[in-house]
Amino acid sequence: MSPESRIGVVGATGAVGTLTLQLLAERGYREVRAFASARSTGRTVRFGREELPVEAATPEALGSAGLDLCLFSVGASASRELVPGATRAGVLCIDKSSAFRLEEGVPLVVPEVNGERALEHDGIVANPNCCAIPLACVLKPLAEAAGIRALRIATYQSVSGAGAQSMERLRAQDPAGGNLGMDWDFDGEELEEETKLREETRKILELPELRISATCVRVPVLVGHAEAVWLETEEDLSPEAARALLDEAPGVRLAELPTPREAAGGDDVLVGRIRRDPAARHGLALWLVCDNLRKGAALNAIQIAELLLAPRPIAAR
Numbered sequence: 001m002s003p004e005s006r007i008g009v010v011g012a013t014g015a016v017g018t019l020t021l022q023l024l025a026e027r028g029y030r031e032v033r034a035f036a037s038a039r040s041t042g043r044t045v046r047f048g049r050e051e052l053p054v055e056a057a058t059p060e061a062l063g064s065a066g067l068d069l070c071l072f073s074v075g076a077s078a079s080r081e082l083v084p085g086a087t088r089a090g091v092l093c094i095d096k097s098s099a100f101r102l103e104e105g106v107p108l109v110v111p112e113v114n115g116e117r118a119l120e121h122d123g124i125v126a127n128p129n130c131c132a133i134p135l136a137c138v139l140k141p142l143a144e145a146a147g148i149r150a151l152r153i154a155t156y157q158s159v160s161g162a163g164a165q166s167m168e169r170l171r172a173q174d175p176a177g178g179n180l181g182m183d184w185d186f187d188g189e190e191l192e193e194e195t196k197l198r199e200e201t202r203k204i205l206e207l208p209e210l211r212i213s214a215t216c217v218r219v220p221v222l223v224g225h226a227e228a229v230w231l232e233t234e235e236d237l238s239p240e241a242a243r244a245l246l247d248e249a250p251g252v253r254l255a256e257l258p259t260p261r262e263a264a265g266g267d268d269v270l271v272g273r274i275r276r277d278p279a280a281r282h283g284l285a286l287w288l289v290c291d292n293l294r295k296g297a298a299l300n301a302i303q304i305a306e307l308l309l310a311p312r313p314i315a316a317r
């Protein structure tokens with residue numbers, strides 16, 4: 001993108017949209033407009049040192065705003081309604097909801113992992129789920145080195161993954177009364193989040209048959225998702241070799257005992273506790289954490305946009 005790229009942030013009043021505006025301002029973009037639901041018209045949102053008026057997002061408004069690019073962080077049903085209006089007008093859309101992620105012909109992109117796929121877009125690029133992104137960053141070098149036979153994951157997901165209102169509820173609550181949650185759609189067997197994590201990880205890594213079993217849990221933490229991962233590799237991979245590969249992996253940083261608090265506010269996926277899993281042949285266990293609002297959402301989407309609309313602005317705001 002260039003500083004002159006005309007960018008629409010759709011969902012600008014939400015948890016991800018607010019951070020998207022902050023990151024765009026920090027990176028020197030200037031031509032930015034803020035959109036949300038009609039409920040928010042009349043409000044303003046912070047963009048660097050400015051306040052931007054919030055405009056009502058409709059397919060017509062997004063299509064006629066003269067934008068080059070739209071970054072969507074609204075729910076899946078709002079994305080399904082709004083994104084086609086923008087693409088019809090030739091606006092490149094990067095969508096952070098689950099609406100288009102598994103659609104044929106829509107690239108599902110983590111720039112460090114499969115950035116080249118973004119170039120195959122037909123108007124829409126999907127941003128993966130906030131647990132699938134850091135997982136793919138960590139698995140990619142391990143899969144290339146030793147192949148992955150099977151994967152088991154337990155997630156510990158912060159409340160900001162469920163949006164700004166959930167963050168407000170946690171802030172208002174006595175933390176001692178906190179609880180674990182499973183606040184995703186449930187089909188009687190699996191939570192929707194668990195299905196997403198499997199299907200999206202397969203698509204990003206281009207391993208459609210990979211066996212993946214996940215258990216997803218919401219924890220009373222404000223920002224930062226954690227994942228315990230047990231993987232079985234095709235060939236033996238020692239913890240030392242895995243550590244050396246991850247030390248070189250883009251977007252990944254080794255840390256001994258990383259916590260969500262350590263990851264919050266940073267861009268890297270932190271990975272640690274890399275050890276043998278004695279319960280499997282060629283088994284490795286590891287632990288990763290990531291700021292779900294940044295690399296899990298806003299930052300990853302901006303990185304996709306920068307891949308597609310190079311070059312980046314030089315001067316920071």
Ligand SMILES: NC(=O)c1ccc[n+]([C@@H]2O[C@H](COP(=O)([O-])OP(=O)(O)OC[C@H]3O[C@@H](n4cnc5c(N)ncnc54)[C@H](OP(=O)(O)O)[C@@H]3O)[C@@H](O)[C@H]2O)c1
Pocket residue numbers: 010011012013014015016017035036037038039040057072073074075076078096097098128129130160161162163164165292293296297
């Ligand atoms: N939070 C995360 O860690 C994360 C990570 C990856 C992906 N995502 C995805 O990003 C999206 C937004 O998440 P969030 O956490 O930012 O949620 P949020 O805090 O609840 O914000 C939702 C935003 O969407 C807007 N919106 C809702 N319905 C709309 C409509 N019909 N038309 C236009 N705007 C509408 C809201 O505007 P009003 O204020 O006007 O209602 C608000 O700006 C979701 O699809 C989520 O799955 C979130």
